[in-house]
Amino acid sequence: MHEHLLRGKLVRLTARDERDVETIAGWDRDTHYNRLLSVEPVTPPDRRAVRKMVERELNPKFYPFGVRTLNDDKLIGFVVLMHVDHVQGDAFVGIGIGDGEYRGKGYGSDAMNVVLRFAFLELNLHRVSLDAVSTNTPAIRSYVKVGFVHEGGTRGTEHRGGKREDLVSMGILRSEWQARQEHD
Amino acid sequence: MVLQLFEGKKIRFAAFDADRDAEIFAKWTNDPTYLRLVDHEPARPLSPYHIKKRFEEMEKEAGHALYYFVIRTQADDRVIGFAHIFWIEWNHGNAHFNMGIGSPDDRRQGMGSQAIEMILRYAFEELNLYRLTVFTFEYNTGAQKFLAKHGFQLEVRRREAIYRDGRYWDALTYGILADEWRAKNPAEDTAQ
Numbered sequence: 001m002h003e004h005l006l007r008g009k010l011v012r013l014t015a016r017d018e019r020d021v022e023t024i025a026g027w028d029r030d031t032h033y034n035r036l037l038s039v040e041p042v043t044p045p046d047r048r049a050v051r052k053m054v055e056r057e058l059n060p061k062f063y064p065f066g067v068r069t070l071n072d073d074k075l076i077g078f079v080v081l082m083h084v085d086h087v088q089g090d091a092f093v094g095i096g097i098g099d100g101e102y103r104g105k106g107y108g109s110d111a112m113n114v115v116l117r118f119a120f121l122e123l124n125l126h127r128v129s130l131d132a133v134s135t136n137t138p139a140i141r142s143y144v145k146v147g148f149v150h151e152g153g154t155r156g157t158e159h160r161g162g163k164r165e166d167l168v169s170m171g172i173l174r175s176e177w178q179a180r181q182e183h184d
Numbered sequence: 185m186v187l188q189l190f191e192g193k194k195i196r197f198a199a200f201d202a203d204r205d206a207e208i209f210a211k212w213t214n215d216p217t218y219l220r221l222v223d224h225e226p227a228r229p230l231s232p233y234h235i236k237k238r239f240e241e242m243e244k245e246a247g248h249a250l251y252y253f254v255i256r257t258q259a260d261d262r263v264i265g266f267a268h269i270f271w272i273e274w275n276h277g278n279a280h281f282n283m284g285i286g287s288p289d290d291r292r293q294g295m296g297s298q299a300i301e302m303i304l305r306y307a308f309e310e311l312n313l314y315r316l317t318v319f320t321f322e323y324n325t326g327a328q329k330f331l332a333k334h335g336f337q338l339e340v341r342r343r344e345a346i347y348r349d350g351r352y353w354d355a356l357t358y359g360i361l362a363d364e365w366r367a368k369n370p371a372e373d374t375a376q
Binding site: 039041085087088089090126127129149151153154155156157158159169171173 | 225273275314315337338340344352355361
């Protein structure tokens with residue numbers, strides 16, 4: 001048994017509350033970051049919208065987490081399991097390290113590892129899926145590092161700044177994840 | 185030639201009329217084989233009341249971004265299925281599409297083919313979308329052949345995403361671009 005199911009090597013996953021609203025809204029000032037998170041048109045920081053998101057009703061299809069550093073308990077991003085399908089054992093994961101200081105240093109990969117452990121050992125899912133913009137190479141490299149496999153891509157689905165890019169789809173099976181844990 | 189978006193030779197598109205159509209839609213939900221071909225949600229029979237409620241919820245959730253058509257026969261004006269465009273991402277020109285012919289008796293007569301050609305024309309010539317996306321499942325080989333025949337390409341294979349009858353099946357994503365469709369359907373001269 002894991003004593004600290006939601007704790008990784010660099011971060012832990014926690015709930016988010018109204019004290020985090022200011023920080024989360026601040027991340028939305030970064031258009032580049034914002035565009036990578038969602039297909040929706042980006043909007044300027046909106047504290048009321050963030051508050052609504054943070055206080056959104058929880059349900060068995062939706063598991064949102066704040067990503068906090070173990071070092072100093074700083075909120076640096078989020079990770080969320082969504083569209084959780086308990087019948088088929090499938091879910092989609094979304095992740096963002098909003099604080100630029102913490103990108104490219106393993107914090108995101110660590111958070112992803114922890115949320116996969118939660119998906120497979122707590123929710124008992126069979127697989128986890130994600131979509132990423134094809135040009136987001138740091139993210140894709142991180143997903144491959146934690147064990148995601150390329151499963152294809154939808155052509156030209158992302159249209160931003162006058163350019164069309166593919167959305168790539170990746171997935172990891174419980175068996176693939178399990179095999180990696182034994183090597184660790 | 186006057187452009188006709190909702191009239192085919194064998195079928196036509198009509199609006200969903202809850203009072204008239206809920207009964208037949210409910211009847212189809214007693215066929216789990218059909219439900220499994222069109223949806224990943226667990227198959228369950230629904231009453232006309234539940235059909236109406238679901239439709240209202242779907243409309244509410246989608247706002248203006250839902251184009252839902254009922255397929256009716258030209259010959260005797262029967263409702264035989266549905267075709268709809270949903271999850272429209274206007275900023276990207278992408279949307280999803282799904283369709284179904286409720287009764288096996290109405291399949292394999294070219295009516296589904298006509299419906300998909302009509303929905304593609306609607307997506308690309310009326311909604312001006314860039315691409316259309318559709319989900320299906322590994323076990324639905326009929327849909328895979330059907331989509332390939334109508335110009336869709338297999339784009340994503342989410343391995344083992346569906347568990348049915350004691351085994352896992354892949355979930356498949358197909359896509360077609362407006363340019364690909366246009367290459368096969370040159371613009372008609374509607375000037376005269």
